[in-house]
Amino acid sequence: MNDSSIIKKKICLLGMFGVGKTSLIGRFVYNTFEDTYLSTIGVKVSQKIMPPLKLVNNKFIQHNFLIWDIEGFRKEIDITKKYYTGAAGALVVVDLTRSETINNFEELLNLFKEINPNAKIVLAGNKNDLINDKVKTLSMLDLVAKKEKYDYFLTSAKSGLNVENAFNKLSELLLP
Amino acid sequence: MIYSFYENIFKYLKIGFTYLSKDLKVIYFNKEFKSYIVDIHNPIEKCITELIPETVGLEDNLFEIASGNNKSLNLKYFAREDENGKVFYFNLLFYATEDPEKPIICLIENITDLATKEQKILQQQNEILLLESYLLSRGEFLFASILGSSEPIRNIQKMVAKISSVSFTTVLLLGESGTGKSLVAKAIHYSSQESKKPFVEINCAAIPESLLESELFGYEKGAFTGAVEKRRGLLEEANGGTLFLDEIGELPLKLQAKLLTFLESRKFRPLGSNKVKEVKVRLITATNRDLNEMKKNGEFREDLLYRLKVITFNLPPLRELGTDIITFANHFIHIYNIEFNKHVKTLSKDAERVLLNYRWPGNVRELSNVIERAMIFIESDVINVEDLNLHSDGKNTFSSKWTVPPEGFSLDQVERDLIFSALEKSGGNKSHASRLLGLSRDTFCYRLAKYKPE
Numbered sequence: 001m002n003d004s005s006i007i008k009k010k011i012c013l014l015g016m017f018g019v020g021k022t023s024l025i026g027r028f029v030y031n032t033f034e035d036t037y038l039s040t041i042g043v044k045v046s047q048k049i050m051p052p053l054k055l056v057n058n059k060f061i062q063h064n065f066l067i068w069d070i071e072g073f074r075k076e077i078d079i080t081k082k083y084y085t086g087a088a089g090a091l092v093v094v095d096l097t098r099s100e101t102i103n104n105f106e107e108l109l110n111l112f113k114e115i116n117p118n119a120k121i122v123l124a125g126n127k128n129d130l131i132n133d134k135v136k137t138l139s140m141l142d143l144v145a146k147k148e149k150y151d152y153f154l155t156s157a158k159s160g161l162n163v164e165n166a167f168n169k170l171s172e173l174l175l176p
Numbered sequence: 177m178i179y180s181f182y183e184n185i186f187k188y189l190k191i192g193f194t195y196l197s198k199d200l201k202v203i204y205f206n207k208e209f210k211s212y213i214v215d216i217h218n219p220i221e222k223c224i225t226e227l228i229p230e231t232v233g234l235e236d237n238l239f240e241i242a243s244g245n246n247k248s249l250n251l252k253y254f255a256r257e258d259e260n261g262k263v264f265y266f267n268l269l270f271y272a273t274e275d276p277e278k279p280i281i282c283l284i285e286n287i288t289d290l291a292t293k294e295q296k297i298l299q300q301q302n303e304i305l306l307l308e309s310y311l312l313s314r315g316e317f318l319f320a321s322i323l324g325s326s327e328p329i330r331n332i333q334k335m336v337a338k339i340s341s342v343s344f345t346t347v348l349l350l351g352e353s354g355t356g357k358s359l360v361a362k363a364i365h366y367s368s369q370e371s372k373k374p375f376v377e378i379n380c381a382a383i384p385e386s387l388l389e390s391e392l393f394g395y396e397k398g399a400f401t402g403a404v405e406k407r408r409g410l411l412e413e414a415n416g417g418t419l420f421l422d423e424i425g426e427l428p429l430k431l432q433a434k435l436l437t438f439l440e441s442r443k444f445r446p447l448g449s450n451k452v453k454e455v456k457v458r459l460i461t462a463t464n465r466d467l468n469e470m471k472k473n474g475e476f477r478e479d480l481l482y483r484l485k486v487i488t489f490n491l492p493p494l495r496e497l498g499t500d501i502i503t504f505a506n507h508f509i510h511i512y513n514i515e516f517n518k519h520v521k522t523l524s525k526d527a528e529r530v531l532l533n534y535r536w537p538g539n540v541r542e543l544s545n546v547i548e549r550a551m552i553f554i555e556s557d558v559i560n561v562e563d564l565n566l567h568s569d570g571k572n573t574f575s576s577k578w579t580v581p582p583e584g585f586s587l588d589q590v591e592r593d594l595i596f597s598a599l600e601k602s603g604g605n606k607s608h609a610s611r612l613l614g615l616s617r618d619t620f621c622y623r624l625a626k627y628k629p630e
Contacts, residue, residue, distance in 0.1 A: 008225070008232050010232050010233030017302045017305065017306070018302060018305075018306045018309070035521060036513075036519050037302075037303070037306065038299065039295065039298050039299045039302040039303075040255070041253055041255070041265070041291055041294055041295040041298050042252060042253020042254060042255055042265060042291065043230075043251075043253065043254055043255065044254070044255040044256065045229055045230050045254070045256075047229060066229050066230075066232045066233070071253070071298075072302070082250075082251055083251070085233065085234060085237055086232070086233025086234050086235065086236065086237070087233055088233070098309050100309060
């Protein structure tokens with residue numbers, strides 16, 4: 001039987017307020033969902049050990065994600081920047097029912113990449129349960145993801161759709 | 177001695193503190209510090225990242241402080257839950273000391289009271305911004321607002337997708353009052369390539385005939401008494417985008433002729449002007465009236481009707497949408513939760529049944545009003561039957577009180593008889609008659625016109 005080598009990784013959840021960052025963590029880490037909106041102030045760190053991924057020197061590499069649920073990004077208030085320090089990756093969340101959450105995406109990402117140039121990025125188009133397949137935000141997200149060559153997932157914290165897949169992808173990208 | 181001095185101050189201020197070595201290991205800590213660490217048994221010689229998970233990833237910054245290259249690192253508003261699930265907040269501060277044996281001091285300050293207050297303020301700010309955002313989204317991406325999965329709704333979605341891919345076509349939307357004609361018009365516009373161009377909406381019934389022409393086509397200074405300066409008409413305002421003429425059946429005959437001229441040439445002349453203007457617009461018109469009947473009665477121009485009917489679409493009444501009624505109701509619950517700061521989660525099964533059995537004479541608009549009214553007064557998180565306050569006059573009671581005779585009958589004849597019976601009972605008062613039948617006045621008039629003797 002092979003042992004595991006658990007590596008701690010700091011992962012930031014980025015996005016404007018109300019996109020569902022806390023709900024995604026709720027679904028991923030605790031398998032819960034609350035329909036009511038409670039705004040996050042500051043940051044809350046949750047942990048989850050990811051499934052083993054790769055065998056290196058007879059040991060499975062496994063990530064322990066320290067997931068930073070960071071207060072929603074707002075252009076005019078730059079308090080979130082400090083929280084980005086030392087992140088290995090980020091799940092950038094947009095709300096598929098609100099186009100402006102995609103419009104502000106590049107600015108937010110540039111800020112994060114400035115601090116963590118080598119960090120891995122995955123995008124999540126959240127609240128997929130609230131839209132139909134013709135909504136324009138889908139093509140906006142697709143366009144942004146293709147331009148920056150990021151993987152993206154259409155997620156729903158409510159139904160759980162693709163939530164694990166998004167985090168698993170990030171774990172996979174962080175393999176040495 | 178010095179530890180004891182600090183310890184007393186920090187104890188008084190309820191601040192946790194620890195000294196870290198240059199390799200970030202705990203050298204000394206006070207009692208308050210223990211309440212923030214995950215392994216309280218033997219923190220000495222353990223790395224700070226093992227004890228405080230929030231410090232993972234900060235190692236490089238902390239080494240900078242330990243080596244004297246950086247003075248401090250200040251991270252605010254960390255949230256955690258205690259063993260009872262209660263959230264508390266703390267600030268985490270790292271400062272460089274001048275002692276090479278213990279080069280970093282880490283302070284942890286509980287700021288729960290302050291943060292809780294700030295969270296409440298932020299919550300209110302964000303709720304307002306979210307509401308604004310939803311309102312904006314309702315305008316920008318109304319396509320997403322065409323909720324539901326019933327056959328008629330899927331047809332609407334397909335139709336909107338097809339029409340929006342064609343620029344500057346002419347569309348006629350038909351349907352009872354409250355079926356969402358305006359929403360569909362907006363959805364067509366905002367899903368199209370011209371979505372950034374103007375969407376101009378005008379209700380032909382809401383503007384006096386004398387003003388409608390100048391509103392639509394604009395005027396030159398001095399064109400008529402009161403025209404003190406030149407004004408662009410709505411047709412020109414909509415150039416490049418969409419002009420939506422709601423209640424087109426109310427357009428006066430004189431203006432019908434002018435609109436026809438415009439539709440044939442895409443050109444028009446503002447009042448008092450010699451210059452012809454040309455615009456490119458997608459024209460969407462809507463009505464709940466029977467334009468064919470109006471045409472027969474000489475109230476609507478036949479040639480204009482054919483121009484408007486390039487693409488015609490009938491919007492289904494709510495009662496034909498089956499369980500989509502519940503989808504819409506849940507959507508309104510979501511909207512009004514934000515608007516009224518309520519936390520309603522769902523409808524009870526009985527409430528769902530009542531909604532599904534109701535006839536919805538006022539269609540989606542009525543459903544929205546019913547949910548809004550329920551949400552204003554509700555105190556629990558589930559909407560029950562009594563919260564809906566629906567009157568029985570809208571209920572589908574035919575199944576229990578009416579039966580079809582073995583020889584069958586003509587539904588049209590029954591409807592006709594009921595309409596005239598209601599009119600007779602109300603002494604010719606259409607508003608009263610429409611109430612007797614649980615219809616909106618517009619719907620009643622539409623049906624009355626349908627059965628009016630030639």
